[in-house]
Amino acid sequence: IAGITQAPTSQILAAGRRMTLRCTQDMRHNAMYWYRQDLGLGLRLIHYSNTAGTTGKGEVPDGYSVSRANTDDFPLTLASAVPSQTSVYFCASSEGSGDNREQFFGPGTRLTVL
Amino acid sequence: GQNIDQPTEMTATEGAIVQINCTYQTSGFNGLFWYQQHAGEAPTFLSYNVLDGLEEKGRFSSFLSRSKGYSYLLLKELQMKDSASYLCAVKDSNYQLIWGAGTKLIIKP
Numbered sequence: 001i002a003g004i005t006q007a008p009t010s011q012i013l014a015a016g017r018r019m020t021l022r023c024t025q026d027m028r029h030n031a032m033y034w035y036r037q038d039l040g041l042g043l044r045l046i047h048y049s050n051t052a053g054t055t056g057k058g059e060v061p062d063g064y065s066v067s068r069a070n071t072d073d074f075p076l077t078l079a080s081a082v083p084s085q086t087s088v089y090f091c092a093s094s095e096g097s098g099d100n101r102e103q104f105f106g107p108g109t110r111l112t113v114l
Numbered sequence: 115g116q117n118i119d120q121p122t123e124m125t126a127t128e129g130a131i132v133q134i135n136c137t138y139q140t141s142g143f144n145g146l147f148w149y150q151q152h153a154g155e156a157p158t159f160l161s162y163n164v165l166d167g168l169e170e171k172g173r174f175s176s177f178l179s180r181s182k183g184y185s186y187l188l189l190k191e192l193q194m195k196d197s198a199s200y201l202c203a204v205k206d207s208n209y210q211l212i213w214g215a216g217t218k219l220i221i222k223p
């Protein structure tokens with residue numbers, strides 16, 4: 001069982017380019033999340049999906065979009081990358097969004113926008 | 115606004131005990147989580163508290179006081195592999211996790 005996989009592991013991107021970060025889980029979890037982690041700051045929620053077919057905006061959604069066509073996949077797209085989107089991106093999933101549902105994290109994607 | 119505060123960095127000695135504090139101010143409370151994150155890796159779940167009191171799990175324990183907006187993570191019999199960042203997170207009224215910036219724990223021999 002792989003858990004959660006993310007691709008690519010790392011990427012250097014020119015500003016203005018479009019980029020999709022991939023996330024796949026095999027745990028049949030209903031809820032999925034995208035976070036960014038920057039030095040000195042806590043994880044910040046970008047977008048989330050409580051179940052396939054639905055998505056919601058987190059704390060920092062501007063410049064990002066997501067889709068949830070099925071249970072397993074939750075891609076994150078940067079339509080036109082900017083240097084401030086340089087960060088480590090983590091995808092996570094949980095059985096549901098209820099009280100004690102711990103989140104499981106993928107290995108992360110390190111993105112540099114020049 | 116919502117806020118989670120933790121010390122930025124702590125240092126402890128191998129074999130000793132260390133307590134990492136977390137204070138929070140959030141819109142609603144649906145539980146507090148502690149995660150461990152080694153450098154360059156993903157966070158992994160350590161503990162969950164929703165009721166006041168102490169939850170013990172092996173060498174790690176976590177305490178919660180909802181009235182004080184306070185939690186701590188207690189690590190006993192420290193090992194070198196415990197060198198990592200420890201993240202405190204609170205589930206708010208929307209059931210979303212609000213994260214602290216993390217406490218980097220350095221273990222010295």
